[in-house]
Amino acid sequence: MKRLLLSISDGRGFDIALVSVPLTFLFMMAGLPLAYNIVMSFQEVDMFSLGTFLRPFVGLKNYATLFSMPETWPILKNTALFVIASIAGQFIIGFGLALFFWTNFPGASWLRGLFLVSWVMPGLVVGAIWNWILSGDFGVLNYLLRESGLITGNIFWRSDPSFSLWAVVIANIWLGISFNMILLSVGLSTISQDLYEAAELDGANVFQRFFTITLPMMRSTIGAIISLGLIFTLQQFDLFAAITAGGPNNSSNVAQYWAWDLSFRQYDFAQGATISVIMIVFVMIASVVYVRSTRHEVRG
Amino acid sequence: MTVHQIELTGINKYYGAYHALRDIDLKIRKGAFVALVGPSGCGKSTLLRSLAGLETISSGDLVIAGAKMNGVPPRKRDLAMVFQSYALYPHMTVEQNLTYSLRIRGVDKAEAKRKAEEVAATTGLSHLLGRYPRELSGGQRQRVAMSRAIIRNPKAFLFDEPLSNLDAALRVHMRKEIRALHERLKATSVYVTHDQIEAMTMADHVVVMRQGIIEQQGAPLELYDRPVNKFVAGFIGSPAMNFVPASSGSDGKSLLLEFEEPQTIPFMRPVKAGQPLLVGIRPEHFELAGDSDAMLRLPVGAVETTGASTYITTATQPELVIVLNSRAAIRSGEIIGLRFDPAHLHLFDQQTEIRLG
Numbered sequence A: 001m002k003r004l005l006l007s008i009s010d011g012r013g014f015d016i017a018l019v020s021v022p023l024t025f026l027f028m029m030a031g032l033p034l035a036y037n038i039v040m041s042f043q044e045v046d047m048f049s050l051g052t053f054l055r056p057f058v059g060l061k062n063y064a065t066l067f068s069m070p071e072t073w074p075i076l077k078n079t080a081l082f083v084i085a086s087i088a089g090q091f092i093i094g095f096g097l098a099l100f101f102w103t104n105f106p107g108a109s110w111l112r113g114l115f116l117v118s119w120v121m122p123g124l125v126v127g128a129i130w131n132w133i134l135s136g137d138f139g140v141l142n143y144l145l146r147e148s149g150l151i152t153g154n155i156f157w158r159s160d161p162s163f164s165l166w167a168v169v170i171a172n173i174w175l176g177i178s179f180n181m182i183l184l185s186v187g188l189s190t191i192s193q194d195l196y197e198a199a200e201l202d203g204a205n206v207f208q209r210f211f212t213i214t215l216p217m218m219r220s221t222i223g224a225i226i227s228l229g230l231i232f233t234l235q236q237f238d239l240f241a242a243i244t245a246g247g248p249n250n251s252s253n254v255a256q257y258w259a260w261d262l263s264f265r266q267y268d269f270a271q272g273a274t275i276s277v278i279m280i281v282f283v284m285i286a287s288v289v290y291v292r293s294t295r296h297e298v299r300g
Numbered sequence B: 001m002t003v004h005q006i007e008l009t010g011i012n013k014y015y016g017a018y019h020a021l022r023d024i025d026l027k028i029r030k031g032a033f034v035a036l037v038g039p040s041g042c043g044k045s046t047l048l049r050s051l052a053g054l055e056t057i058s059s060g061d062l063v064i065a066g067a068k069m070n071g072v073p074p075r076k077r078d079l080a081m082v083f084q085s086y087a088l089y090p091h092m093t094v095e096q097n098l099t100y101s102l103r104i105r106g107v108d109k110a111e112a113k114r115k116a117e118e119v120a121a122t123t124g125l126s127h128l129l130g131r132y133p134r135e136l137s138g139g140q141r142q143r144v145a146m147s148r149a150i151i152r153n154p155k156a157f158l159f160d161e162p163l164s165n166l167d168a169a170l171r172v173h174m175r176k177e178i179r180a181l182h183e184r185l186k187a188t189s190v191y192v193t194h195d196q197i198e199a200m201t202m203a204d205h206v207v208v209m210r211q212g213i214i215e216q217q218g219a220p221l222e223l224y225d226r227p228v229n230k231f232v233a234g235f236i237g238s239p240a241m242n243f244v245p246a247s248s249g250s251d252g253k254s255l256l257l258e259f260e261e262p263q264t265i266p267f268m269r270p271v272k273a274g275q276p277l278l279v280g281i282r283p284e285h286f287e288l289a290g291d292s293d294a295m296l297r298l299p300v301g302a303v304e305t306t307g308a309s310t311y312i313t314t315a316t317q318p319e320l321v322i323v324l325n326s327r328a329a330i331r332s333g334e335i336i337g338l339r340f341d342p343a344h345l346h347l348f349d350q351q352t353e354i355r356l357g
Helices: A002-009 A012-040 A061-068 A072-102 A108-115 A123-134 A140-147 A164-189 A193-201 A206-217 A219-235 A238-243 A255-265 A269-295 B044-052 B094-104 B109-123 B138-150 B168-185 B196-202 B220-225 B230-235
Strands: B004-015 B018-029 B033-037 B059-064 B079-082 B156-160 B189-193 B205-210 B213-218 B242-248 B254-257 B263-266 B276-281 B287-289 B296-305 B310-314 B321-324 B335-339 B346-349
Touching: A002 A012, A012 A269, A061 A072, A061 A269, A072 A108, A072 A164, A072 A219, A072 A255, A108 A164, A123 A140, A123 A164, A123 A238, A164 A219, A164 A238, A193 A206, A193 B079, A206 A219, A206 B094, A219 A255, A219 A269, A238 A255, A255 A269, B004 B044, B018 B044, B018 B205, B018 B213, B033 B044, B033 B196, B044 B059, B044 B079, B044 B156, B044 B189, B044 B205, B079 B138, B094 B109, B094 B138, B109 B138, B138 B168, B168 B196, B189 B196, B196 B220, B205 B220, B205 B230, B213 B220, B213 B230, B230 B242, B230 B276, B230 B346, B254 B276, B263 B296
Parallel strands: B033 B189, B033 B205, B079 B156, B156 B189
Antiparallel strands: B004 B018, B004 B059, B205 B213, B242 B254, B242 B276, B254 B263, B276 B346, B287 B335, B296 B310, B296 B335, B310 B321
């Protein structure tokens, strides 16, 4: 007994006690719902069995049903498009801005800080603002495109099936740029200026320096930011709710919005859970990439 | 006619209102090893970086191998630099570090690899080619930095305090290695250091700088024997030269050293009577003397011995440091007799601190 007390006050027991608090919290708040979600995807769930835990086990039936639904593949394709386009846009523009502010002109750090405003705004507010910008009749975006001669007629961004997904992508890129820029700026600032001077004397021009010094030195930051981007875009829900609600006719629907729609609007909890499980697999892969890339930091 | 690899004429550099380099004139012979030395902030690094093209000069002419280089970007100057931090590419192996400049230039892979192996063999890095910089010791990193410069066969090597991150023993060792390398390659080298011993031992031409000005340049011993002013006299040599205010005696054949109790010493060279002077004498130029031939008699303050030499600090104002290359049974508080060769005295004007005679 005395040894146990001693261990808890100063020893392995103390370490375990410290670790167990966050682990318990994580298990209760994330682990249990996750497991419950996976269990539900193998059960028959309806409004009447919602209150019980022991429900009929149906094996892979929910998965089979899901993939036989006509909207499944288009929605998964939308999800992939949304994720890839959002990450690409956020990363490329964010990296561009990070490089721009890295030149350290007067006021650079101050301006860079201002960019964070977009990151602080709630998705629903961002969605509401973009609704106005994207509006078919009086939207600023249409006005700009029309006045610059790029389009002749108005684009109805939110209600035209061929543009609705891109309407959300544009808003999401705007939302994520500042986060990408800040993380990439931090990554850039850790590269020693000496390396660029050495490369310059070694004969490398600005592009060669970018591809042989900046990019490889940023590898871990880029890996981290892309996997975080994957997680954040798969979480992006508010913008869909605010801008298109997945419509028209599922043309801008994505897995995360659809899962919510199935579960909480159509009360088909089993299908909602099934989609969520498929998404979990992708998020897990992203998490592994993230953890690995932060572990592989190259620091001279 | 000597060939000058680097010619600087009237170089000025301003950072805003700050005048970092003032009218620098410097000619560097092909194959010479030149050290830029001075206290921190003297402009030596700025001068080196201007040579490399990492800083732009405000005015003057910068000529490398006969071509004017004022506005030419660093990558087109064909100079190699060894940085204080080494600036090794952390994401590349030693071999990739060495071949970087060749690959940038489009030298083919096999040729680059062959050259890397060749250079590595001469600098003792052959067994480390596959390692990353983080897996190397300080001395090994230093060698990689040097090899990276050597492999390019550049117009000149620039060294920016390359030894200051090494411990004392390794520094002495690398000093010899760099010197030996220079003997072998005969490459024009410009070496920046704040350590006058490094400058004296390695270079065949030393440039002493202060506040953006070249105070004196010449062969190491020339600087040691005939410093042009008090600054150079005090900067070159260790321990530093002793300075005592003095005036010439009325007979014109003696100097009055102004300690609290002034002492007269014989002096042959003609000096204007009554002119305020500063007399300099190096610690190693004193000898102990008996009663009969002592030129100075001074009380002893502190005595330190290293075994090989004895360091005596006198209890006078200003205090003198005396280095004897022998052991001496001297205790604090004693009065000792000293003598020296009057030819070893350096005279400076007290006001301008410029050398007289």
